[in-house]
Amino acid sequence: MTPITRRLALAATAAALGARDALAAFPDRPVRWLVGYPPGGGTDVLARLLGQGMGARLGVPVVVENRPGAATNLAAEAAANAAPDGHTVFTAGNETLVFNPALYKRLPFDAENGLRPLGLMARFHLVLCAKPGGAATPAAFVDAARARPGALDYGSPGIGSPHHLAMERLARDLGLRLNHVPYRGMAPVMTDLTAGTVEAAVLDMAAGAELIRGGRVRPLAILSAARLPGLPDLPTVTEALGLAGFEAYAWQGLTAPGRTPDDVAARLSRELAASVADPATQARMREIGLDPLEGGPEEHRALIAAERAIYTPLIRGLGLSLD
Secondary structure (H helix, E strand, C coil): CCHHHHHHEEEHHHHHHHHHHHHHCCCCCEEEEECCCCCCCHHHHHHHHHHHHHHHHHHHEEEEECCCCCCCCCCHHHHCCCCCCCCEEEEEEHHHHHHHHHHHHHHCCCCCCCEEEEEEEEEEEEEEECCCCCCCCHHHHHHHHHHHCCCCCECCCCCCCCHHHHHHHHHHHHHHCCEECCCHHHHHHCCCHHEEEEEEEEEHHHHHHHHHHHCEEEEEEECCCCCCEEECCCEHHHHHHHHCCCCCCEEEEEEECCCCCHHHHHHHHHHHHHHCCHHHHHHHHHHEEEECHHHHHHHHHHHHHHHHHHHHHHHHHHCCCCC
16 A cells, blocks of 8 residues: 555545544534524424424433524524534424525525425414304305405415415415415414404414314315314315315424534434324324424425425515515
8 A cells, every 4th residue: 555545544534433423422412403483382382392302312402492583584594504513403494495585585594505404393284264254165265255356355474474375375276366464473363363354364273273173263174185183074175175286384394504414414313203203292293283294304305395396486476575
């Protein structure tokens, strides 16, 4: 072996040992889990629930840090710029990685490479609802909207939210024109829907299950592919309105800084998958209106790509922008 060859071999060995040692040392301190919403909501509760399971498996605490603002972009920027050592993760759903790249001309992070998908966690079922005393059936809702183009008010928790874009997609596919009334969060939407201030809204089951099951609003159809066992009489949009293949959700996955080493990312993905698959965790998720969503990094990337193909043309066609 020549001196040059020997040095190259030693360097390769040292690099391999370094990578092994880095993996062996991970994690060496608590893992920070960034959430782009305030405490107490479904996203926060999900992070704390799964973080508890991941922390037990990793052997260190997982500490949730809430950084709300700018449609999750503040937390996404902090995650993308964090040290890529596995000690920072971030809840990134379709609002962060599907909608925001189309809603903002410039993002404070690289939406393609700044965040590394680690796996899926949960999805929120969405339900088309009318105000009390409003449309009694999906067909009646459509008829009312067609009778008054652009005059039927619906509320959403904000421009570019999954609820807003699901309703706009539904309106587009049905040939309707609705009047969007954006709010700051889901709570005021539900307050005004129950009061009859707005005529309709898309509610997620995590926030709106009590209103839906208690008859305080009129559920018309679920935007999922199949009926929910807990609401067996509520038809899907496909069944009620003939929109073949229509389904829309709010969903969430876990990400790490883009340059996180493969071995460390694989460990995080493995522990996340085990936490999501835990029967007690799944039961708790269903109790709070979440549907466990299993899938690793490849499934996470595939879902992002599939949803961008649906929602990027919709957002651009509506001329929506948050810049």
